[in-house]
Amino acid sequence: MIVIGSGLGGLTSANRLAYCGYKVLLLEYHSQLGGLATWFKRKGHIFDVSLHGFPYGMVKTCKKYWNREIMNSIVQLKNIIFDNPQFHLKTTFDRIDFTEKLISHFKIPQSTIDAFFTRVAGMNFYDDQTMTTRELFDEYFPGRSDVHRLLMEPISYANGSTLDDPAITYGIVFSNFMSKGVFTFEGGTDKLIGMMASELEKNGVTICTNCKVDRIVVDKGQVRGVECRGKMISAPSVVSNSGITNTIYNLAGKEAFSDTFMEKADKVRVNNSSCQVYMGIKKEESFADIGDLLFTSTAPEFNATELCDLHTRSKTFSVYYPKTRPGHNRYTIVASMNANYDDWKKFDKKQYALEKEALIERTLTDLERYLPEVREKIDWVEAATPSTFNRYTLHTRGTSFGTKFEGLDVSRSIFKEVDGLFHVGSVGIIMSGWLGAINYGVIASNDVDAFMRSRD
Numbered sequence: 116m117i118v119i120g121s122g123l124g125g126l127t128s129a130n131r132l133a134y135c136g137y138k139v140l141l142l143e144y145h146s147q148l149g150g151l152a153t154w155f156k157r158k159g160h161i162f163d164v165s166l167h168g169f170p171y172g173m174v175k176t177c178k179k180y181w182n183r184e185i186m187n188s189i190v191q192l193k194n195i196i197f198d199n200p201q202f203h204l205k206t207t208f209d210r211i212d213f214t215e216k217l218i219s220h221f222k223i224p225q226s227t228i229d230a231f232f233t234r235v236a237g238m239n240f241y242d243d244q245t246m247t248t249r250e251l252f253d254e255y256f257p258g259r260s261d262v263h264r265l266l267m268e269p270i271s272y273a274n275g276s277t278l279d280d281p282a283i284t285y286g287i288v289f290s291n292f293m294s295k296g297v298f299t300f301e302g303g304t305d306k307l308i309g310m311m312a313s314e315l316e317k318n319g320v321t322i323c324t325n326c327k328v329d330r331i332v333v334d335k336g337q338v339r340g341v342e343c344r345g346k347m348i349s350a351p352s353v354v355s356n357s358g359i360t361n362t363i364y365n366l367a368g369k370e371a372f373s374d375t376f377m378e379k380a381d382k383v384r385v386n387n388s389s390c391q392v393y394m395g396i397k398k399e400e401s402f403a404d405i406g407d408l409l410f411t412s413t414a415p416e417f418n419a420t421e422l423c424d425l426h427t428r429s430k431t432f433s434v435y436y437p438k439t440r441p442g443h444n445r446y447t448i449v450a451s452m453n454a455n456y457d458d459w460k461k462f463d464k465k466q467y468a469l470e471k472e473a474l475i476e477r478t479l480t481d482l483e484r485y486l487p488e489v490r491e492k493i494d495w496v497e498a499a500t501p502s503t504f505n506r507y508t509l510h511t512r513g514t515s516f517g518t519k520f521e522g523l524d525v526s527r528s529i530f531k532e533v534d535g536l537f538h539v540g541s542v543g544i545i546m547s548g549w550l551g552a553i554n555y556g557v558i559a560s561n562d563v564d565a566f567m568r569s570r571d
Contacts, residue, residue, distance in 0.1 A: 116563065117142065117341055117350040119328045119366070122150025123549055124539035125356025126311050127180060127556025128563070132354075133318035135564055140350070141315070142326040142343060145507055149308045150356070151515060152549060158495045160395035160447050161440065163304045165515070167433060168192060168273065168408060169549040170291035171298055176553050185310050190301045196406035197268075198484075199429075200415050201261040205406065208269070209296040221262050231255045232293065238286035240545070244520065248285040249278035264417035268410055272431050274547045275386040275453060275516035277419035284520055284544040291550065297408065303440045331355065331362070331536065333371040338535030351570070352535040352563050359518060359526045359542055360385060360511045367536065376532050380525050386516035386544070387423050388501035390454045392478040395495035396446035402492070405485045407434055413481075425458040425470075430481060450478045456501040456512040471498045517541025530562055537563055 118129040121143040133139045147153060151165045178186040195208045204220060206212050210232060217223040234251075248267065256262040263278070266289065270276055276284055300307045315322060330342040331353055340349040355362040363369060363380050372380070396402070412429035414421050422429050435447040462470055475498050482489050501513035518526075523543025530537045539559035541547035546555045 116140070116352050116354065117348060118354045118356060119331075119341065120144070120150060120356030120540075121148040121322075121324075122356050122540060123152050123552035124541075124556040124559070125150070125354065126308075126315065127553045128354045128356070128537075128539050128560045129320050130311070130315050130318060131180060131557060131560035132563060133315065133320045135560075137564075137567070139320045140348065141320055141322045142328055142341070143322070143324045144327045144509060146324050147308070148312055148322070148324065149304065150508060151504070152304055152308065152552075154304045154308075157393075157497070158395060159398065160393075160445055160495055161303055161305055161443065162393040162395070162447060162449060163433075163435070164391065164499070165389075165451075167299045167304070167549075168297040169299070171295035172291055173298060173550050173553070176550060176557075180553065180557050181311065182314055185307065185314075188301045188306065188310075189298050191295070192297045192299050192407035194404065194406040194408075195269075195297060196409045196411075197265065198409065199264065199412040201264055207296050208292060210293040212296075213265075213293065216265075217262070221259070221265070223256065223259075223262065227255055232290075235286035236290045236293075238283045238290070240283070240287075240523075242283045244281040244283060246282040247279050248276070248282045251282040251285070252278070260416045268412075268417050268422075268429075271417075271419060271422055271453065272410070272451065274541075274544045274551075275514075276544045279419075280544060281520050287545050288548070288551075299407075299439075301439065301441065303435075303443075306440075328357075328366065331367045331371075333367055333533055333536065336371075336533060338533060350535075352537065352566060354537045354539055354559055354563060356539050358385070358510050358514065358540060359383065359522050359529075359538055361509060362529070362538055363525075367533065371536075372532050376525075376528070379521070383522045383525055384519040385511045385514045385522075386518055386541075386547075388454050388456050388504055388510075388513040389499075389515040390452045390459075390474060390501070391499045392450040392475055393495075393497055393499070394448045394450070394479075394482070394489075394493050396448075396489075396492050397494045398445065400492040401446060402486055402489070404436070405434060406432075408432070409434070409485065411481060411484075423453045423455050425454070426477070427452055427454075430478065432482065432485075448482065450482070453515075454501050456505065456514070459500045459502050459513075467500075467502070471500065474498050474500075514541075516544065516547045518543060520544055530566065535566065537566075
């Protein structure tokens, strides 16, 4: 088997296939594994890329499909802060605490809350897709933009969804978080990916980094392998962890697919991207606990368009204390903002640099509301934009969250078009984030295994 790309979906597919006895080659374009689940080092700091918070389901998933050591490193983030013009509160981001907040702070009747949670908990992939999240909220909490903000804002940061996306894409993700709250990986992404790489090697996966796949070779409706560095590598099955649009248009080529399939593929919209600002605190400096995740905004109400604006007033601060990386006695902060690729791609080199500096300045100003003397304590700061993510991941338009909902069906049906070609990655909003990516990796590897058995 060949797996293209080492995001969490690609890593999981490679691991499961190798565990089942297949010979697996993993090809990664970047110099290190992880896709957007990655990290980098600067001046003694280790910065995690992407917003790190996932549901409790990761515990079971990692135990079953990776190993117990990885599972045991998953810990809860208990101090989630909301701070905006409509409300300020601290929560553990689970159903019990959310119910209490909705009753005591927002004065919502218990019966309405229970009915809402029951509704979203029952949602699945096959439900009616016509109802939007906006319509769902208006049904239970009409005219309550403050409640809409509480329920929606974190999910928008997690997967790029909006109030106008299908309600099921909200309900499934929100219900996952509501089980037991928000969790993260103690030790940081570098430790997680290192542990995953060790497990891959133990299971016999051949890992090659700095290897950009130029083409998936398809002949007469059948995968033959890939071209990489000018060489043909033969394989009966290829799992692409590249974006679904990149897989279809740039790797396999649209000529490999039927007109009917391409009609669906042409309608797939990629999701928005992100900006991030990474701030490292001097080794001798520290600060008090201000929360693990801070959803902050000075915008009067939640608005998905404002959330992605070049000069958005909304951002999330992920705060990394020494406890986050035991043994690494440093404090770091990562600010995450949703963003649009076109807003950044239009700048020339000089204007791009100026806009990045302005982004950093806005972020520091917002952070000073919680840490007034933070500027004097920082010894490293830099920013990433949608162009940065496009450069390092090759994601179409630098998307951080894959595609809108219609991408899910295209991703799931690609192997029905080309024998031996499978896709895994962030699609349909639901199959995004750390848990979605890993679970989709399991699904894809099961599809590959079924295909290979059918050939015997």
